[in-house]
Amino acid sequence: EADIYQTPRYLVIGTGKKITLECSQTMGHDKMYWYQQDPGMELHLIHYSYGVNSTEKGDLSSESTVSRIRTEHFPLTLESARPSHTSQYLCASSELAVTEKLFFGSGTQLSVL
Amino acid sequence: SQKIEQNSEALNIQEGKTATLTCNYTNYSPAYLQWYRQDPGRGPVFLLLIRENEKEKRKERLKVTFDTTLKQSLFHITASQPADSATYLCALGFRSGGYQKVTFGTGTKLQVIP
Numbered sequence: 001e002a003d004i005y006q007t008p009r010y011l012v013i014g015t016g017k018k019i020t021l022e023c024s025q026t027m028g029h030d031k032m033y034w035y036q037q038d039p040g041m042e043l044h045l046i047h048y049s050y051g052v053n054s055t056e057k058g059d060l061s062s063e064s065t066v067s068r069i070r071t072e073h074f075p076l077t078l079e080s081a082r083p084s085h086t087s088q089y090l091c092a093s094s095e096l097a098v099t100e101k102l103f104f105g106s107g108t109q110l111s112v113l
Numbered sequence: 114s115q116k117i118e119q120n121s122e123a124l125n126i127q128e129g130k131t132a133t134l135t136c137n138y139t140n141y142s143p144a145y146l147q148w149y150r151q152d153p154g155r156g157p158v159f160l161l162l163i164r165e166n167e168k169e170k171r172k173e174r175l176k177v178t179f180d181t182t183l184k185q186s187l188f189h190i191t192a193s194q195p196a197d198s199a200t201y202l203c204a205l206g207f208r209s210g211g212y213q214k215v216t217f218g219t220g221t222k223l224q225v226i227p
Contacts, residue, residue: 035217042117043157043202043217059216090156100206100213101147104156 003027006091006105013081014113021076021108023091032074033102035090036060043090049074050096081112115140117218119203125224126193134188134221136203141216143205146179146186151200151220161188162206193225 004025013019025032030051035043035058045058049068063085064078074093078085088109092102118137126132136146145164149157163170163179163186170177176189190197203218 040219042219045216088154092156094213100215101159101162102149102157102204102215104158107154107156109154 004091004093004103004105006089006108008108009106010109010111012111012113015080015082017081017112019078019081019110021089021091021110023074023076023105024072025074025093025103026072027093027103028071029093029103030071030096031094031100032068033092033094034058034064034066034074034076035092036062037088037090037107047076081110083112086110086112115216117141117203117205117216119201119218120221121219123222123224125226128193128195128225128227130193132190132193132197132223132225134201134203134223136186136188136218138184138205138218141184141205141207142181144208145206146177147204147206147215148175148177148186148188149202149204149217151202153200157202160201190223193223195225195227198223198225 007022032049034047037043044060046062047066049055088107090107091105094100116139147162148160151157161177163177174191178187200220200222202220204215207214
């Protein structure tokens with residue numbers, strides 16, 4: 001069982017609100033990721049980090065921001081949520097190794113009204 | 114353009130039969146390929162990894178093949194059970210600038226009928 005946790009599981013908020021999606025892992029993994037997934041669609045990488053104080057943008061442009069102050073924690077923030085941000089957000093981690101086996105959290109389903 | 118294609122339609126099979134899922138890709142040269150299982154409302158769970166120099170990998174009832182000439186991977190579940198019903202994702206892995214990158218397909222939904 002993967003030791004990676006996301007909160008909240010579900011979030012319904014109004015347009016313009018600031019939100020932070022939490023992600024924590026207890027495996028000591030250096031690399032962490034945020035993916036966005038819409039129903040029936042592939043996962044799109046929006047942010048990743050190689051370690052503390054390292055953050056990079058992924059393949060899909062996103063208005064969200066991330067921070068990595070501690071190895072185990074990789075929160076994602078939206079300063080002003082819009083209906084177009086409605087999606088499932090999945091956090092993952094992996095060891096810095098030859099192959100990337102990803103461990104995923106259960107996800108946060110975000111609905112912006 | 115680069116594409117990873119998995120059967121967009123759901124695959125329905127009878128319990129006990131072998132399920133075969135396909136992953137085709139174009140304009141990629143992956144170093145490895147992974148298969149994940151995803152249940153509704155949950156994150157994907159890693160199942161198997163096969164490297165570019167490997168032809169076949171097995172794990173219990175699961176078998177993966179990787180043909181870099183055809184640019185295709187096949188994922189087999191033998192003696193399928195209703196509990197195997199889920200969406201299965203193919204993911205290609207690349208090495209770029211000393212780091213790794215993984216790109217996912219859209220997945221195939223498998224329904225095993227009792």
